[in-house]
Amino acid sequence: MDRRKVLGYLSAIGVVGIYGSRILTVETPDNNTSNSDSGAETTTTNISSNDVVISNPEPIKPVIIEKIPTNVAIETSDTAVVDYLYKIQHFNNNFKSDVFLGPKKFLDLKRLSRRLNRAQTIIGYLNFSILDFPLLVKYSRNYPAIGKFTASELELIDELITRSARDYGFFGDKLIANINDKILPRHLSKISSSGQYLYKDAAYNLYKRIQDDVGERVVLTSGVRGLMKQLQLFSAKAVRTEGNLSRASRSLAPPGHSYHGIGDFDIGDIKLGKMNFTEKFSDTDIYKKLVDLGYIKIRYRSNNTFGVRYEPWHIKVS
Numbered sequence: 001m002d003r004r005k006v007l008g009y010l011s012a013i014g015v016v017g018i019y020g021s022r023i024l025t026v027e028t029p030d031n032n033t034s035n036s037d038s039g040a041e042t043t044t045t046n047i048s049s050n051d052v053v054i055s056n057p058e059p060i061k062p063v064i065i066e067k068i069p070t071n072v073a074i075e076t077s078d079t080a081v082v083d084y085l086y087k088i089q090h091f092n093n094n095f096k097s098d099v100f101l102g103p104k105k106f107l108d109l110k111r112l113s114r115r116l117n118r119a120q121t122i123i124g125y126l127n128f129s130i131l132d133f134p135l136l137v138k139y140s141r142n143y144p145a146i147g148k149f150t151a152s153e154l155e156l157i158d159e160l161i162t163r164s165a166r167d168y169g170f171f172g173d174k175l176i177a178n179i180n181d182k183i184l185p186r187h188l189s190k191i192s193s194s195g196q197y198l199y200k201d202a203a204y205n206l207y208k209r210i211q212d213d214v215g216e217r218v219v220l221t222s223g224v225r226g227l228m229k230q231l232q233l234f235s236a237k238a239v240r241t242e243g244n245l246s247r248a249s250r251s252l253a254p255p256g257h258s259y260h261g262i263g264d265f266d267i268g269d270i271k272l273g274k275m276n277f278t279e280k281f282s283d284t285d286i287y288k289k290l291v292d293l294g295y296i297k298i299r300y301r302s303n304n305t306f307g308v309r310y311e312p313w314h315i316k317v318s
């Protein structure tokens with residue numbers, strides 16, 4: 001899918017950069033109101049001749065979208081645009097054109113993911129969130145409970161970080177290009193009780209302003225995430241999608257592409273718990289207030305051009 005085509009289309013119909021909080025969805029034969037990840041067989045659609053849904057669900061039940069907001073229906077005969085929007089709304093399905101890791105690499109991925117999870121346990125959640133690659137390698141050598149990365153795991157890390165994510169349908173820009181990049185603690189503020197960091201100044205100030213304006217029920221659910229943290233999250237996601245990189249990237253930016261690496265953060269309602277990472281968040285009073293106040297810019301709208309699902313909880317900082 002050509003991103004320019006999508007951009008061109010969305011700007012032609014007056015969406016891109018113009019309608020701050022407008023939500024758009026595409027009408028499709030089964031524009032249903034629930035996530036298909038229920039364990040049941042996914043319905044095959046005839047949305048286009050060569051890109052149908054072929055199978056289903058992650059073994060671990062991720063999010064349940066009970067309602068896809070529909071304010072405006074897109075009318076277009078351009079099947080490429082319709083397919084694109086359909087995919088990011090049905091992000092947790094497998095599509096025929098999705099790109100998978102081969103069997104050997106999938107085994108490496110499972111080993112890598114387990115090792116990264118062990119590293120996070122040993123190093124600690126907060127420290128791991130900003131850990132850089134050279135330090136991770138050092139830890140893995142010194143701590144038998146983590147264990148040294150194998151050559152094929154290192155090759156896979158390199159591939160996941162350097163491969164063009166556009167190959168598998170993620171269109172966001174690369175934000176961190178160098179695997180050895182470090183996040184300096186002096187640029188960060190630790191947010192008490194959240195177990196997260198935010199960048200000082202812009203991100204921190206925005207978060208504080210949101211708390212002041214909206215109230216103490218607003219919580220920081222994910223702050224700064226370094227390259228290794230994003231690698232850990234993406235690897236775990238890609239294990240759950242059985243090596244489907246396209247499907248993994250529809251709900252999580254690949255390593256190097258996450259705006260959490262440069263300032264963005266996620267917020268939630270303290271009463272919503274895990275459901276903060278679902279569209280349920282957009283039904284909360286907190287979300288409505290944020291929109292009414294007008295200074296919250298959502299990074300991943302429902303019709304975004306990144307190739308990512310709608311994320312109302314993700315706050316764009318700059």
Ligand SMILES: [Zn+2]
Binds near residue numbers: 264
């Ligand atoms: Zn986010």
